[in-house]
Amino acid sequence: MAVTDLPTVDVDVDVDVDVDLDAVAAEVDRFAREMLPADWVAAVDRDDPATLATIRSNFDGEDLWTRIADAGYVAPTWPKEYGGLGVAPRVAGAIGRALGRYKMPRFDNPVGVDLAGPAIMNWGTNEQKERYLLPIARNQEIWCQLFSEPGAGSDLAGLATRAIRDGDTWTVNGQKVWTSLGHLASFGLLLARTNPDVPKHKGITAFLMPMKHPGVTVRPLRQITGDGEFCEVFFDDALIDDSMRLGPVDEGWRVAISILMNERHQGSGSGAAMPGTVAGRSIGALIRRYAPVTDPVLRQRLAQLYIEDRLVSMTNQRAAARRRAGQPTGPEASVTKLFFSEHTQRLQNLAVDLEGPAAQAWEDGDRWLQNTVWSFLRVRSKTIAGGSSEVQRNILGERVLGLPKEPEVDRSIPWSEVRRS
Numbered sequence: 297m298a299v300t301d302l303p304t305v306d307v308d309v310d311v312d313v314d315v316d317l318d319a320v321a322a323e324v325d326r327f328a329r330e331m332l333p334a335d336w337v338a339a340v341d342r343d344d345p346a347t348l349a350t351i352r353s354n355f356d357g358e359d360l361w362t363r364i365a366d367a368g369y370v371a372p373t374w375p376k377e378y379g380g381l382g383v384a385p386r387v388a389g390a391i392g393r394a395l396g397r398y399k400m401p402r403f404d405n406p407v408g409v410d411l412a413g414p415a416i417m418n419w420g421t422n423e424q425k426e427r428y429l430l431p432i433a434r435n436q437e438i439w440c441q442l443f444s445e446p447g448a449g450s451d452l453a454g455l456a457t458r459a460i461r462d463g464d465t466w467t468v469n470g471q472k473v474w475t476s477l478g479h480l481a482s483f484g485l486l487l488a489r490t491n492p493d494v495p496k497h498k499g500i501t502a503f504l505m506p507m508k509h510p511g512v513t514v515r516p517l518r519q520i521t522g523d524g525e526f527c528e529v530f531f532d533d534a535l536i537d538d539s540m541r542l543g544p545v546d547e548g549w550r551v552a553i554s555i556l557m558n559e560r561h562q563g564s565g566s567g568a569a570m571p572g573t574v575a576g577r578s579i580g581a582l583i584r585r586y587a588p589v590t591d592p593v594l595r596q597r598l599a600q601l602y603i604e605d606r607l608v609s610m611t612n613q614r615a616a617a618r619r620r621a622g623q624p625t626g627p628e629a630s631v632t633k634l635f636f637s638e639h640t641q642r643l644q645n646l647a648v649d650l651e652g653p654a655a656q657a658w659e660d661g662d663r664w665l666q667n668t669v670w671s672f673l674r675v676r677s678k679t680i681a682g683g684s685s686e687v688q689r690n691i692l693g694e695r696v697l698g699l700p701k702e703p704e705v706d707r708s709i710p711w712s713e714v715r716r717s
């Protein structure tokens with residue numbers, strides 16, 4: 297998701313400054329070792345990604361995340377009554393890093409944990425908090441984000457899905473697209489136009505939309521990787537109660553901004569100290585696999601990417617330090633999102649180039665190549681999802697460098713009078 301005018305917002309001040317992060321990591325490590333099969337743990341200890349990949353692919357991990365959720369590790373910063381541990385972000389970071397060492401399968405509810413949960417915490421009624429937060433932290437209900445439309449992506453505020461009120465009921469009509477996990481989600485964070493007669497940012501309202509609901513049709517889209525993880529969603533006279541509204545009527549843009557800030561932060565990996573990876577492996581693994589590289593151009597690209605990888609980590613550390621000091625999110629979130637997504641693409645391109653022609657045809661079962669090519673294709677989306685690189689550059693130009701704002705002819709006229717294709 298992307299908009300050109302994201303403000304900075306205050307983030308939580310870290311309070312658990314006295315917590316011993318090593319002790320936290322040791323406790324989480326113990327938990328992971330007890331939970332995972334012995335051969336999995338041994339492969340991690342030996343740093344043996346090939347064996348680990350085989351063990352993982354034969355592992356029925358259905359209850360893995362349920363157990364992690366039960367321990368409070370899915371959303372550790374959330375209050376205990378909502379399934380978290382009530383700890384500060386730095387402690388949550390230590391928990392995440394300790395779990396990350398064991399390379400468990402991807403957690404399938406990023407929108408629930410990173411976007412919907414915080415949005416409900418900020419904007420929801422007490423009833424909404426009580427109903428929706430615990431099932432997210434317990435990994436029982438998946439969420440999706442119903443923002444983008446065929447005619448509204450970067451220009452999200454131009455969205456056209458309509459919600460019309462009649463007493464306590466809203467009737468929703470329209471279409472969303474690129475809805476990640478829409479086919480698995482129980483609920484979606486929906487933005488809809490509730491007043492077309494005011495400028496585009498002013499007549500939007502946010503809702504919590506049940507996905508298995510009469511009038512809601514979800515159609516998965518096939519991607520270049522062969523996967524189908526995002527969907528088109530159609531609303532045909534879908535009726536929802538006013539109790540599903542999130543935040544004040546016509547003030548959905550403020551709700552959206554707070555969600556987009558979290559998304560940009562999540563997409564940047566800032567504070568997560570997330571190194572660039574190839575097929576889930578670090579740049580170090582790429583160097584180990586191919587060194588010594590004799591081709592001077594490829595060697596130079598490898599060295600350049602190693603430097604970039606260090607820069608990403610350092611910028612993340614700077615962002616984390618700002619948060620620890622209680623300072624608002626700074627320009628590093630946009631810098632990291634822009635730089636990290638383009639860096640990751642360069643990394644995947646190099647991984648394929650290092651393989652040469654083998655990256656076009658490989659033996660069945662060659663997991664390295666299979667994953668490398670899958671990642672090469674998948675990573676195309678990095679410079680689009682969570683705000684395209686062009687839009688990130690606009691944000692940097694305007695907000696960080698203080699360049700003149702992009703002309704916006706439709707900012708102050710009623711949405712209904714804006715010309716659309």
Ligand SMILES: Cc1cc2nc3c(=O)[nH]c(=O)nc-3n(C[C@H](O)[C@H](O)[C@H](O)COP(=O)(O)OP(=O)(O)OC[C@H]3O[C@@H](n4cnc5c(N)ncnc54)[C@H](O)[C@@H]3O)c2cc1C
Pocket residue numbers: 297298300440441442443444445446447448449450451473474475476477526677678680681682683684685686687690702
């Ligand atoms: C993997 C993936 C997952 C996604 N998941 C979700 C999801 O779960 N929910 C959801 O709601 N959306 C999701 N999206 C949609 C995503 O937010 C949009 O694709 C993104 O905001 C860009 O919008 P768009 O595709 O409509 O492109 P457009 O906004 O139409 O942009 C087209 C091109 O024009 C450029 N452009 C647009 N405006 C400007 C400008 N002002 N200045 C310079 N260049 C500009 C763009 O950079 C781009 O190159 C996902 C997208 C991807 C790729």
